[in-house]
Amino acid sequence: MKELSLNILDITMNSVKAGAKNISITLTETNKTLAIIIEDDGCGMTKEQLVRLSDPFFTTRTTRKVGLGIPFYRLAAEQTGGYVEVTSVSENDNPRNHGTVVTALFYTNSIDFTPLGDIISTVITLIQGSPNIDFYFSHTLINQHITLSTKEMRQTLGDDVPLDSYDVLDWIKEYLNEQYNFR
Numbered sequence: 001m002k003e004l005s006l007n008i009l010d011i012t013m014n015s016v017k018a019g020a021k022n023i024s025i026t027l028t029e030t031n032k033t034l035a036i037i038i039e040d041d042g043c044g045m046t047k048e049q050l051v052r053l054s055d056p057f058f059t060t061r062t063t064r065k066v067g068l069g070i071p072f073y074r075l076a077a078e079q080t081g082g083y084v085e086v087t088s089v090s091e092n093d094n095p096r097n098h099g100t101v102v103t104a105l106f107y108t109n110s111i112d113f114t115p116l117g118d119i120i121s122t123v124i125t126l127i128q129g130s131p132n133i134d135f136y137f138s139h140t141l142i143n144q145h146i147t148l149s150t151k152e153m154r155q156t157l158g159d160d161v162p163l164d165s166y167d168v169l170d171w172i173k174e175y176l177n178e179q180y181n182f183r
Contacts, residue, residue: 003117
């Protein structure tokens with residue numbers, strides 16, 4: 001993919017399809033690295049699924065026969081000298097504490113570093129497509145910290161205001177733009 005934000009969208013949509021109720025997307029940038037952690041409380045993966053995750057010809061989807069999301073994401077990280085690590089606990093193995101964590105590290109000073117891209121549109125797309133999931137987004141830069149919590153938004157707005165309404169999505173866009181403009 002041409003932007004890491006599209007990888008984040010793809011991986012997070014897998015969390016949605018896994019039945020997650022809470023999804024956390026955490027980005028941490030330093031002078032030389034970008035760490036991305038996507039964590040969910042979805043159904044998780046079995047040990048067998050986890051082992052086969054890097055195989056591009058393995059997918060649990062019925063709509064296509066290949067699953068290239070993690071292999072391409074891993075390739076993008078490894079080309080910079082970084083890595084991707086996936087840990088998961090299946091709901092069958094632990095009915096109370098299950099889910100998946102995808103951790104990636106990219107070296108931003110590498111010529112092969114894929115730019116982050118439009119992360120604001122990615123966050124808005126996720127909320128618009130899954131307004132009932134609690135998303136927590138955090139992006140820590142060298143001199144800045146950007147956050148958004150749909151759980152906090154719901155507490156403020158109440159249950160009568162859907163997060164996928166135009167006005168709320170427009171507010172989210174402006175709120176994130178304001179935070180990013182202080183760079």
